[in-house]
Amino acid sequence: xxxxxxxxxxxxxxxxxxxxxxxxxxxxxxxxxxxxxxxxxxxxxxxxxxxxxxxxxxxxxxxxxxxxxxxxxxxxxxxxxxxxxxxxxxxxxxxxxxxxxxxxxxxxxxxxxxxxxxxxxxxxxxxxxxxxxxxxxxxxxxxxxxxxxxxxxxxxxxxxxxxxxxxxxxxxxxxxxxxxxxxxxxxxxxxxxxxxxxxxxxxxxxxxxxxxxxxxxxxxxxxxxxxxxxxxxxxxxxxxxxxxxxxxxxxxxxxxxxxxxxxxxxxxxxxxxxxxxxxxxxxxxxxxxxxxxxxxxxxxxxxxxxxxxxxxxxxxxxxxxxxxx
Amino acid sequence: xxxxxxxxxxxxxxxxxxxxxxxxxxxxxxxxxxxxxxxxxxxxxxxxxxxxxxxxxxxxxxxxxxxxxxxxxxxxxxxxxxxxxxxxxxxxxxxxxxxxxxxxxxxxxxxxxxxxxxxxxxxxxxxxxxxxxxxxxxxxxxxxxxxxxxxxxxxxxxxxxxxxxxxxxxxxxxxxxxxxxxxxxxxxxxxxxxxxxxxxxxxxxxxxxxxxxxxxxxxxxxxxxxxxxxxxxxxxxxxxxxxxxxxxxxxxxxxxxxxxxxxxxxxxxxxxxxxxxxxxxxxxxxxxxxxxxxxxxxxxxxxxxxxxxxxxxxxxxxxxxxxxxxxxxxxxxxxxxxxxxxxxxxxxxxxxxxxxxxxxxxxxxxxxxxx
Ligand SMILES: Cc1ncc(C[n+]2csc(CCOP(=O)(O)OP(=O)(O)O)c2C)c(N)n1
Ligand SMILES: [Mg+2]
Numbered sequence: 001x002x003x004x005x006x007x008x009x010x011x012x013x014x015x016x017x018x019x020x021x022x023x024x025x026x027x028x029x030x031x032x033x034x035x036x037x038x039x040x041x042x043x044x045x046x047x048x049x050x051x052x053x054x055x056x057x058x059x060x061x062x063x064x065x066x067x068x069x070x071x072x073x074x075x076x077x078x079x080x081x082x083x084x085x086x087x088x089x090x091x092x093x094x095x096x097x098x099x100x101x102x103x104x105x106x107x108x109x110x111x112x113x114x115x116x117x118x119x120x121x122x123x124x125x126x127x128x129x130x131x132x133x134x135x136x137x138x139x140x141x142x143x144x145x146x147x148x149x150x151x152x153x154x155x156x157x158x159x160x161x162x163x164x165x166x167x168x169x170x171x172x173x174x175x176x177x178x179x180x181x182x183x184x185x186x187x188x189x190x191x192x193x194x195x196x197x198x199x200x201x202x203x204x205x206x207x208x209x210x211x212x213x214x215x216x217x218x219x220x221x222x223x224x225x226x227x228x229x230x231x232x233x234x235x236x237x238x239x240x241x242x243x244x245x246x247x248x249x250x251x252x253x254x255x256x257x258x259x260x261x262x263x264x265x266x267x268x269x270x271x272x273x274x275x276x277x278x279x280x281x282x283x284x285x286x287x288x289x290x291x292x293x294x295x296x297x298x299x300x301x302x303x304x305x306x307x308x309x310x311x312x313x314x315x316x317x318x319x320x321x322x323x324x325x
Numbered sequence: 326x327x328x329x330x331x332x333x334x335x336x337x338x339x340x341x342x343x344x345x346x347x348x349x350x351x352x353x354x355x356x357x358x359x360x361x362x363x364x365x366x367x368x369x370x371x372x373x374x375x376x377x378x379x380x381x382x383x384x385x386x387x388x389x390x391x392x393x394x395x396x397x398x399x400x401x402x403x404x405x406x407x408x409x410x411x412x413x414x415x416x417x418x419x420x421x422x423x424x425x426x427x428x429x430x431x432x433x434x435x436x437x438x439x440x441x442x443x444x445x446x447x448x449x450x451x452x453x454x455x456x457x458x459x460x461x462x463x464x465x466x467x468x469x470x471x472x473x474x475x476x477x478x479x480x481x482x483x484x485x486x487x488x489x490x491x492x493x494x495x496x497x498x499x500x501x502x503x504x505x506x507x508x509x510x511x512x513x514x515x516x517x518x519x520x521x522x523x524x525x526x527x528x529x530x531x532x533x534x535x536x537x538x539x540x541x542x543x544x545x546x547x548x549x550x551x552x553x554x555x556x557x558x559x560x561x562x563x564x565x566x567x568x569x570x571x572x573x574x575x576x577x578x579x580x581x582x583x584x585x586x587x588x589x590x591x592x593x594x595x596x597x598x599x600x601x602x603x604x605x606x607x608x609x610x611x612x613x614x615x616x617x618x619x620x621x622x623x624x625x626x627x628x629x630x631x632x633x634x635x636x637x638x639x640x641x642x643x644x645x646x647x648x649x650x651x652x653x654x655x656x657x658x659x660x661x662x663x664x665x666x667x668x669x670x671x672x673x674x675x676x677x678x679x680x681x682x683x684x685x686x687x688x689x690x691x692x693x694x695x696x
Contacts, residue, residue, distance in 0.1 A: 025488070051488070057518065062477045062511035069481020069495075072466060073416070075488055092474050092508065105459035105467065106450035107675035141676045141693070164686065165678040193690020241690030272694065279696060 001182040009151035009183050010040050010116075010172065013158035014078065016187065018044070018052050021076060024162060027054040027063055028080030028117075037082045038118065038177055060090035064115070068097050068167075071113045078162060081117030084171060085131040098167040099142035114161045116170040119147075120211060120262060121310050123174055127298035130306075132262045134209075135269045137169045138240040144192060145169040146238045147210035151181035153237055156190025164192060173211045193241035197250065201232035204324050205250040207273055208260040209236040212311050216260045219316040227317075229324050239269055247273065248281050255286040258323045262310050265293040292319050350567035351631055355410075355574045364637045365646070367409060367566050368628050371401045373650040374425045375625050377434050380654035381424070381441060381455075385601050389662065390441045394455050397425035399596040402624035403528055404429045406569030407496060410577055411464070414493025416482040418466040418475045420500060421456035422528075422595075430463040434657035444664035451667050452675065472533075473499055473506030476525065480516050483523035487584060494522045494580035502533020504547050513588070517554040522580040524573070527590045528563065534599040535609040548590035556586055563593030564622035567631070594618045 004012075017024045030037050032045035032053035045053040056063040060081065067077035081087045087094055098111050121130035137145040144166055148154035154172065161168035198217050201224075208216040213235035220231035232250050236243065251257050257277060259270035274289045292311045300306040308315075350356060359367075378396045385394045397404070400422075408417065408429035419426045427437055432448060440447025441455045448458050458468040466482060469475035479497025486493045503509060504527060516523050527547050531538050538545055551558035557579070561572040569591065576587035596615060598606035607615075632638040638646075673693055679686035 023488075057511075057514060059511035059515055061508040062480070062515045065474070065477020065508060065512070066481040066484055066515060069418075069466070069478035069483075070485040070488065071481070072461070072478070073482055073485035073489075075481075075485045092471050093477060096471055097469075097474060097478060101467070102678065103675050104449055104453040104457040105461070105675075106448065106452050107681055108449070108459050108461050109466070110678040112678075144677075165682075165684075191689050192686060193692075238690060241686075241692045242694075243690045276694075 001184050003180045004151055004183050005178055005180050006151040006154050006172075007038065007040050007177040009155035009181075010158055011042065011044065013155045013162070014041065015044060015047070017159055017162045018048050023074055023076045024078065025052045025054060025075065026078045026080065027056055027067060029056055029058055029082050031055060031080050036080070038174060040177070041080070060086050061093055064090040065093040065097060067113050068093060068101070068111055071111050072101070072109050076112050076162060078114040078116060081115060083129050084117045084119035084133055085129050087115065087117075087133070088131070095140050095143075099140040103142055110165050111167045112165045113167050114158075114170060115167070116158070117172060118174040119171040120173040120175060121294065121299040121306060124301055124303050124306060126301045130299035132171070132294070134169070134171050134239050135263050135267060138269060138272070143167050143169060143240070144238075145171065145240050146192060147171040148237065149210055149213040149235050150176070151179070152183050153190050153196070155183055156188055157192070157237065160189050160192050163189075168192070171210060176211055190237065192238045193243055194237065195243035195246040196235045196237055197246065198233040198235045199231065201230040201254065203230045203254055203256065204320060205232045205234060205254045205257040206260055206316070206320070207234045207236065207247055207257065207270070209239060209269065210262060212260045212262050215311060215313055216316055219313045219320065222313065223317060223320055227321065229320065231320065244276060244280070247277065251277055251281045252284045255284055256323050257285070257289050258319055259289065259291045260311050260316055262294050265291060265296055268293050287323050287325070290319050290323050292316050348568075350565055350571045351635065353567065353571040355570055356567045361637050364632055367405055368632055368638065368643070369646050369650070370405045370429050371566065371628055372625055372647050373434070373653070374401045374405070374428050376647070376650040376654045377428060377437070377657070378424060380658055381438065382597075382601060384438070384441070384658055384661075390455065391443060392454050393421070394441070394601040395422040395599065396595065396597040396601065397422050399618065399624070400528055400530060400563060400593045401425055402566040402569055402628065403526070403563040403591050403593055406566040407526060407573045410570060410574055411496070412493065414486060414491045415496065415577070416464040416466060416486075416493070417496045417498075418479045418482065419468065419498035420472065420475055420503065421468070421470045422500070423456065423458050423468040426498065427458040427460065427465065427468070430460060430465045432458065432460050432463065432465070434653050435660045438657035439661040439664050442661035442664070443666060444661055445667040445671070446660070446664040450671060450675070473503040473509040475499070476503070476509045477512045479525070480512050480521055480523050483516070483521045483580075484519070486522060492581050494524055494577050496524050496526060496577070498526045498528055500533060501527060501529040501531065501538050501547060502536065502541055504550065505541060513550065513554045513556065516586040517556040520584045521586055522584050524576045524580050524587045524589060526573070527588070528593055529590055530593050530595045532595070532599070532610070534603065535606070537609065548588050551588035556588055558588040558590065560590045560592065563591040564624050564627055566624065566628050594622070
């Protein structure tokens with residue numbers, strides 16, 4: 001299987017879907033002629049032209065809303081946010097219109113759009129550019145949200161998101177764009193709502209998503225080698241819909257669980273997961289559930305401190321030793 | 326003639342501040358071609374909206390309707406005139422003052438009244454209420470509660486037409502207060518930049534809630550904003566349905582034929598408070614102002630007098646239609662009253678298409694989190 005980058009995997013998904021369905025188009029700032037701020041769409045404009053790759057002015061509210069309106073008539077726009085942080089100026093369009101039009105019309109319409117872009121800290125760009133709003137999206141019934149942790153999932157989830165008839169947010173990560181994974185040449189889809197067990201284990205479960213799942217996997221290996229703790233790592237992949245069964249199955253096996261995410265802890269995704277586990281697997285737990293989240297403050301600019309603020313291997317191991325005790 | 330601006334490179338072009346008062350728009354070609362039945366239909370729609378809303382006001386005061394009720398009374402000729410020009414591939418979207426547009430596109434009084442009563446038989450099953458009527462089968466895309474939030478959606482409808490190579494236009498209505506929202510200004514730039522066939526219709530009724538136009542907009546000629554985006558505009562009056570049709574027809578034809586956006590400002594007036602809860606609307610405007618408009622420009626009277634004068638209707642026929650509409654409105658209140666509310670199981674339908682349509686996606690993962 002070829003090794004390709006996370007960036008290349010997303011591009012392949014977009015390229016394939018543009019070719020599969022004439023209603024799929026990509027719009028956003030710098031996506032066409034500039035090849036994308038993070039080069040995710042590199043070469044697609046040259047290949048598919050102005051109709052399918054659309055450069056927009058810096059007007060997130062207008063082009064998000066335009067995409068939503070167009071989707072009501074059957075267009076399937078993929079809207080790139082240069083950073084997911086910038087979706088905040090389009091919140092009315094995304095969190096009122098994309099999520100609620102179907103409901104408020106009693107099901108008379110649907111909004112098949114994809115909103116994609118990087119949502120992560122860890123790159124010294126300061127608090128305004130480092131949001132991880134998957135919890136906010138998931139708090140809006142009507143929206144769906146996925147957080148691919150690797151190239152294989154990024155491609156498969158992107159294709160599923162584009163084909164889905166509801167609005168789907170795909171949260172990418174600038175720190176993963178250049179990382180490589182094996183991705184098959186044959187076409188495949190990764191369905192929404194299906195978690196992935198990245199590594200099996202018997203002593204402790206780590207539930208995570210996005211880049212944190214990869215850091216957790218690394219930490220799990222260290223825990224096994226240096227502390228003789230067998231760790232199972234569950235990568236959620238999809239936040240809403242959520243694969244509760246895979247989480248619960250793992251908890252019932254290991255009886256100890258910790259949750260790792262880059263969200264801020266208050267009402268983060270893991271607050272919901274923790275609640276769900278205590279409700280549905282209370283008797284299976286041998287220890288309290290612990291979380292490793294971003295340290296609860298706006299993201300620090302300085303690299304050393306931000307690297308400590310967002311979950312890292314050291315903090316995960318420290319917490320794991322506590323839970324496994 | 327209405328005030329108008331054709332594309333001009335000269336910034337010194339003088340424009341009249343107000344639309345002219347006394348042209349006989351009924352003789353303009355777009356109106357002259359109307360059959361007797363079509364003219365009567367215009368009257369019938371205008372009077373129908375009036376009677377429907379009067380009945381809904383009573384229902385609100387009886388406690389049958391919850392939330393907000395924004396009445397369109399006084400503005401009826403605007404939606405009626407413009408909707409009467411819609412062709413197969415034309416689409417329409419508006420804000421929360423949406424009953425007139427809904428009835429004009431042909432939604433029934435029953436489904437609209439029942440929606441306000443919060444009943445399962447309402448157009449949105451009672452999930453939307455007064456501000457959120459929808460009828461995609463009639464190219465009517467709502468009914469939107471956030472000021473100006475519908476304007477980029479309207480651009481999107483028009484974008485889809487252009488993308489698919491269909492000849493049509495989208496009509497996106499907004500108020501004189503909504504023009505000051507960033508999303509609208511962003512959208513004006515976008516549609517002009519991309520040549521999107523959307524017609525924005527500012528229903529300028531002089532007030533946004535209790536704030537007069539003077540107190541909210543630095544430039545009171547709202548249509549002039551189009552100049553900043555190299556976009557064409559016109560201004561006209563909204564009490565005479567024939568004037569509305571004449572001017573809107575130019576805008577819509579241009580959008581369809583030339584794939585160009587257009588900004589239309591229509592001067593109109595609302596008789597009631599911003600919503601029914603706005604009981605003090607005589608504090609920010611005078612009784613005389615309201616009475617003067619009613620006396621000289623009431624859209625129901627204006628069209629009635631025109632149709633009687635040109636022999637389309639007799640006074641008796643006009644009265645009969647009026648009575649029919651009153652009866653229809655009364656019947657819709659009865660229908661709404663007697664309809665059931667949706668069962669509780671409806672709370673979690675219409676959230677996700679994939680779940681409602683029982684696709685495989687529905688089976689994967691949890692979509693709803695109730696405990
Ligand atoms: C974003 C937003 N801000 C405020 C409101 C509250 N609000 C509803 S209608 C309205 C006045 C709007 O006036 P205008 O655009 O002139 O429309 P009209 O009510 O006259 O039809 C306000 C302030 C809202 N619904 N949405
Ligand atoms: Mg107003």
